[in-house]
Amino acid sequence: MTRRAIILVEGDPTGNILPYAQAARRLGLHPIILSSEPAQYDWRVAESIEAIRVDTNDLDALTRECSRLRSTYEVAGITCAKEWVCAAVAKLCKHFDLPGPSPASIERCCDKFTQRRLLAEAGVPVPAYRLATNATDVEHSAAEIGLPVILKPAVGNGSSGVRLCRNVDDLIEHTAYLLGGKHIWRSSPKVLVEEFANGPYYGAYMMGDELIGICAAEFDPPPHFVFREWTFPASLTEEQHERIADLSRSCLRALGLGWGPAGVEVRWTKRGPVVIEVNPRLAGAPDPQMVQLACGVDLVTEHIKLVLGDRRNRRRRHSQTVVARYLVPDRDGILDRIDGESQAAAVPGVVEVKLCIEPKTPIARKGDYRDCIGYIVAASPDLAETKMIAQRGVDLISWSITPFATRGSGSGSGETGNKAARPGR
Structure with missing residues (x-):
């Protein structure tokens, strides 16, 4: 009998790709990872997961490899966690007549300028925005919108290259x-100049056109947007919940989405909810774990079921409030040590402790x-109790960082970094 397989194209090595592979196995599938750098998934040997080297930037190469695998396996689906x-995965699904999202919709969504335009045309509230391809365009766009503004790549994710510019000096520096x-650009350089929509941040988790839930998040201090804490579900009034839910569905309609997972990022400003971004994918760890803990919906498994053509009902229950606290260093340098993982994991109510870095690793924020x-x-x-539990866990994690040697100082200066760094300090 031909073995039934699912193809996973790339993923974050410490993020959702392993949960995807594990969920596929629970559903009786053989997971196969296609990656430009299979070695980055250093757990694949211990997990006995097949990984194949292929240029994942090359659609033709991906198509050839998928065709080759179809001669050996019954390929039940193709998906990704990156x-x-x-967009490439959506095209593969269409080429092989497998369930998947619209390639055109994914491409429109991944271009932030096109996404803003389509949302604005549909009457969805978004920040004022302009597209710039050079420093002069950036300067003129910022003047038209008015400082402060956000500068970000028109194509990208994870807040890479995103910065709040409060004055002209900030603008010049980040434009440069x-x-x-x-x-590092994956496409031709295009910068989105955007009004700073200030206010509490919320994220809506969608599966198909169904709202699974809404989270709240806090960031470390500007000018960058590094997450400090996630709370699920968010503490919202009934009216706020309905407005964000309706707004999220409007986004999916405007962008032609509605198949598979999506995330809608919202800021609640003085003029109400404003859409910051729509992501046509499942958020990275620990978001899916938080949703499962809070309401019993396994988003990774539900996504794979959709990939297989299964549209089962997702029954939700609310029994817990979940908080994730991120560990973020306050300086660059060499990580000397990081301790307290087992102690933090032993705190009643702590359900996961994840350290993504080993001692002696360089840290360059x-x-x-x-x-x-x-x-x-x-x-x-x-x-309130969940937040206290999370803080107890954080208080048990400590690390030290030796700053990088600077010109004129010896490499053995022995200067010690953050011995008890605290997210949210």
């Missing part, structure tokens, strides 16, 4: 970073998702 390959060769060196997830029926 935004930059979402984005357009001066320091930022980017101002985006890559700055996170770990997280703690806590759960209980009460929000």
